[in-house]
Amino acid sequence: MTKYIVNRLLGMIPTLLIIITLSFFIVRIAPGGPFATERKLPEVVERNINAKYHLDEPLIQQYGRYMFDILRGDLGPSFKYKDYDVNYYIANSLPKSVVLGSYAMLLALVFGISAGIIAAVRQNTWLDYLSMGVAVIGISVPLFVIAPVLQLIFAMKLKWLPTSGWYTTGEGWTTVILPAVSLSFAYFANIARLTRSSMLETLRSDYIRTAKAKGMKNTTIIFKHAMKGAMLPVVSYLGPAFAGIITGSIVVEQIFRVPGLGKFFVQSSFNRDYTLIVGVVIVYSAILIVMNFLVDIVYAQLDPRITYK
Incomplete structure (x- = not known):
């Protein structure tokens, strides 16, 4: 198991390297640029700006220059937000997206x-x-429909919760409820x-029938025996789901005015802010890779039949 963990940790390095390389070249090959405007800049000004960056x-x-900066932990300057660099904007906005995603995932799991x-x-x-009817609605109805409907009902009609904002701006923890519920719905x-589906399959297993034949209580059978086997597909889903729930918060952050990383990701795409786009992609990719790694470890603990060599 230790050897597998070390190999997986080492395997993350080339994966991230490929992601960074592809992201770097794709955003630069695409038409347009960070300093392209409706009115063309004077040639001297444009030449000086290009030389500066x-x-x-x-x-x-x-x-090569960018990869050297990455190795030093420097994601580079933002081409549009001149006050601070990419590290600053990610460090200040990512925790808000993680908090929102964590609450949403907790609700979805429970x-x-x-x-x-x-x-x-x-x-x-x-x-x-x-239960399955509500689940079908959650899968079928997109976030940009669910979120405004919840705003309309609970914020504007019933006035139980604020329409938007975030607790760090002094508006209270109730600002987390609507965006977290909206984001958790599909998950x-x-x-x-x-x-x-997994629980139904597990409950029909031979060892569950044997437990029933021995006269065990239903609660013991479900929570002590069936749950462990039934959770394997759910655990497999959690790796990409956690990364997706942070990435998916882009829509929710825009609707509820949450000052998370989603705002910068959207704006950097419109602004063609090369370094900020690639920086956000690196962060999201790293979260996905790490979560998949953790899921593999938990999966092995839940199912002793699985061995990693």
Whole structure:
């Protein structure tokens, strides 16, 4: 197991290297540039700006310079936000996206697993149909529809919660509720469906039938024996889901005015801010790689039949 962990950690390096390389060349090959405006800049001004940011150098030389900066932990200057560099904007906005994504994932896990277990244990009853009906809605309705509807009902009509904002601006922790619920909806739906199908399959296993024949209580069978096997597909889903729930918060952050990383990712795409785009891609990719690695470790702990060599 230790050898596998070390190999996986070493394997992350070339994966990240490929992602950084592709991102670097794709954003620069695409038409346009960070200083392209409706009115063309004077040639002297444009030449000086390109020289300042080394954009007048050959692409390979720019890539080498950028990789050297990456190794030093420097993601470079922002071409549009002149006050601070990319490291500053990511360091200040990423924690807000992580907090939002963590709350949303916690809600999705608690309610998704609970709904899936209830639906499996009470198969073909109204509880099953209700749980799966809500799950279908969560999968079918996009975030940019769910979020405004929740705003309309709970903020504007009932006035229970604020329409937007974030707790760091002094508006209270209630600002987290609506964006977290909105963001968790689709993940709740997927987790509920995965849990139900996996739990149904596990409950039909031979060892579960043996436990029932021995007279064990249903609660013991479900939570002590069936849950461990039924959670394997859910654990596999959590790796890309956690990275996706932070990336997916871009829409929610825009709707609820959450000062997270999503705002900079969207604006940097419109502004063609090369360094900020690549910096955000690196962060999201690193989160995805690390979460997949952790999922593999947890998966092995849940299922002793799995061995890593």
